[in-house]
Amino acid sequence: MTNTQLIARARAHNFFSWSAQDAVNPLVMARAEGCYFWDADGKRYFDLNSQSMCMNIGHGDPRVIAAIQAQAAELAYAGPGMVTRVRAELGEALAKVTPAGLDHFFFGVSGADANENAVKMARAVTGRHKVLARYRSYHGATYGAISLTGDPRRWASEPAIPGVVRYPDPYKYRSALYREGDSDADFAQRCLDQLEEILMFEGPHTVAAILMETVTGTNGVIIPPDGYLQGVRELCDRHGILLICDEVMTGFGRTGAWFGVDHWGVKPDMITMAKGLTSAYLPLSAVAVNDRVFDHFRTNVFYGGLTYSAHPLCLAAALATIRVIEEDDLVGNARRMGRVLAELHDELKAEHPAIGDVRSIGLLGCIELVKDRVSKEPLAPYTGGGDVMPKIAAYLRQHGVYTYVWRNLLHTNPPLCVTEAELREVMAIVNDALAIADAAIG
Ligand SMILES: Cc1ncc(COP(=O)(O)O)c(C=O)c1O
Structure with a gap:
């Protein structure tokens, strides 16, 4: 043909x-x-x-293909409440590559659902409803995720889900906050001052989470100045707000580190991941959460789930992908x-x-x-x-x-x-x- x-x-x-x-x-x-x-x-x-x-x-790696084939022969599907061998193994493998402390994983099928689940968790943990997200950002196309998205792809889906407040990006090349000759620290501080002012206007006690792509992807590879992520972490800590880093694109080696946050040594409360998690050989996403988030759900029900959560074939693809990244x-x-x-x-x-x-x-x-x-x-x-x-x-x-x-x-x-x-x-x-x-x- x-x-x-x-x-x-x-x-x-x-x-x-x-x-x-x-x-x-x-x-x-x-x-x-x-x-x-x-x-x-x-x-x-x-x-x-x-x-x-x-x-x-890269395409067509025989090691991942063989792992998917072997998993299909062993067990092609198990419901989201089941424990499987590959589920036990992948949790351990992921915990070794995510930043220390982010070692509980909720599995979904796309970057969009990972971001929506992270927001649901943040709202449940904090009892607050607002989420701060950036303008030059993309977080997925389903209703909640497109509402979090700041770029024009959101417009056709508005009015969006309530509670999303937007803040500007640390975009040195075009930001009005950047002054010629600024050091990273100067520019980071101006961006942080602006974010703090937005928090003040919104009422920090109403804000569940600050969400960001660690390094903005499709909106133009916006790399935060050194000090920015550390400063956002500090603002979150000061106000009891959860920091969610969307690493759907930046995770699994893309930036030259396992995760984008590793470049700045910052630990968010949650990291969302998809894409590179299986190198797209099969659809899989995960929300990695720290103890603050996980402990809440030890005794409180998490109201979320998917028929394909922790799908064995997808988990096998992820496990094999992590091995390939390490081996090569x-x-x-x-x-x-x-x-x-x-x-x-x-x-x-x-x-x-x-x-x-x-x-x-x-x-x-x-x-x-x-x-x-x-x-x-x-x-x-x-x-x-x-x-x-x-x-x-x-x-x-x-x-x-x-x-x-x-x-x-x-x-x-x-x-x-x-x-x-x-x-x-x-x-x-x-x-x-x-x-x-x-x-x-x-
Ligand atoms: C940073 C980021 N977050 C979320 C998503 C959405 O992922 P998915 O298309 O798997 O829902 C994307 C997709 O491009 C993305 O780049």
Whole structure:
């Protein structure tokens, strides 16, 4: 079957997400291995977005596939109240890689449900109802999670669930709080002062949780200045508020550490995770909670559950994924290749006037395009659109590179198994594609 035939058949009976159905222009994936996938006509693509920033270990790893097959043969499904061998083993394995103290895990199936369950838990533990979440954030597409999301994907689902209050992001490149010459500590302090003022206006005693992506993902790889996370932790402690870090994208080595919070040594009360937890071989999420949260539920019922909570096949995929990350030192590779990626980003910025900023931590990266470096006017509007970014995406696709291009952002998130040669090769194609942006701004 050719690409054209497959696309026609799929489009006849499928509903695609985040799209007007007549506008979808999908790629076909026939097979995949490592950093690459092939379409049905045999064309190869480099996966510069690890699909949805989720295939951390890379495609087609036989160790994970074998673990899923073995689990299917042993026990394919058990209800969420059952204990299974793999459930016992995965809890122990996760407790070894999460920050100390975050060692009780509630399993779901998606990043969205992990965030919703974390909020439910925070409300139950504190008896308060408000949740502070950031503007440039994405926490999932189900009703609660999209209400927590700050970016425009939320608008179509409003009015949202009540109790969500938004606060601004520590976005050095565009924040009005950043002053030229600020140290990390200066900028972090301004952001913290602003957050504290918002808390004062809201009444800290009404706030159950502060939620954040440790490093913002799809909204542009916003890396908090040193001191920010520590300061938020301190604010939470002072007011009895729970800190929830959404590590759905940043977990499992993506940033060059097991979890984003490890870079700053901060321990949230809860970490939500999905994507890299199984490297997306099967759907699985988890909420990791500390004793403060867990102790509450020793004697109080947790009102939440899913038919597929702790699904044995998904747990087996997670267990095998953790082993692969350890065996292949993928956290170390993300750190080492992250340094190469950062250098390549800097070289691109030196060459292309259309690049306003480049940001990366480990192998979570993004290139921000502008019409003018001084005014910082984005190359495409905040709501998306314009014709330059689609041209860049089309060029990349034509030249065998798949990545996430939206608004004025071009994401650079290869699988963590990427080699230096592969990284240099794919970024050379990105370099060529960026000539389109330079030409557009004249
Ligand atoms: C930071 C973050 N949180 C939550 C989610 C939602 O995860 P899912 O699509 O598995 O519901 C995503 C998905 O992109 C994400 O990037």
